[in-house]
Amino acid sequence: MGSKPTNLLADGVAADSQLGADVDHEHSTCSAPLDCGDLAETFRTDKVVAAHLLRTLTPTQLNLQALAYAAYLNQLHCLDLDMDDILTGWQRGLGFDKG
Secondary structure: OOOOOHHHHOOOOOOOOOOOOOOOHHHOOOOOOOOHHHHHHHHHHOHHHHHHHHHOOOHHHHHHHHHHHHHHHHHHHOOOOOHHHHHHHHHHHOOOOOO
């Protein structure tokens, strides 16, 4: 991994595949990937909405979203993040790791 600026939580790096375990994924309302720029803006302006958006994703969609978001941040900030970095960051930054 490369060095990560401290402002990445503001960019939304801050869930694991268990993130939405309490959500009925068969009736997910989000079938397409979220736009990474829009998602980053949502993280900056309203973490509650961002958390809700992530919870609407199936585990597969969540992993793909994290993969896309890692690529987005890598390109934007010249980083070397992977999907697991994003999932862990989402978990910590959105409070999903607090039992």
